[in-house]
Amino acid sequence: MAKVELYTTAWCPFCIRAKRLLDSKSVSYEDTDVDRDPAQRQVMQQRGGAHTVPQIFINEHPIGGCDELYALERAGELDVLLGASE
Template structure:
C-alpha cells in the first residue's frame, strides 16, 4: 500500500470523516496535527496550496480534502491510487 499522509486538527469533523474512510479500508496513514505545530501548518500550506484541513496526500501526491477523498471513493478511483 502506498504511503498516506493526512494533515488534521483534533477538532475537525471533516478530518474525522476522512480518517474513518481510510480506517475502514485498513489504510495506515501518518497523521500530522497542524493545530499544535505552526511549522507543520506552514508545510501543509506550501505542499497543498490550501489552509484548511484535512489535506491528504497519497504517495506524495495531493488528492485534496475530505470531499475529494470521498469523491475518489465514489468514482472507484481510491483503491487503485492506494495500491497501484
C-alpha cells in the first residue's frame, strides 16, 4: 500500500471529505493538523507549493487537495496510485 500523508485542519469540510474517501477505501494515512502545529504549515507549503488545506501526498508526490483526490477517483486512477490494484 502507498504512503499517504495529509495536511489538514479539524474544521475544514474539504479535509473531512478527503479523509472520508480514504477511510472508505480502508487506506491508512498520516494526518498532520496544521492548526495544532503551525510549523507544519510551512513544511506543507514547501512540499506542495500550496497554502490551502487539505494538501495530500501519495508516495511523496503532491496530489493537491480534495478536488484533485476526487478527480483521481472518478478517473479510476486513485486505486492505482494507492497500490490497491497490485
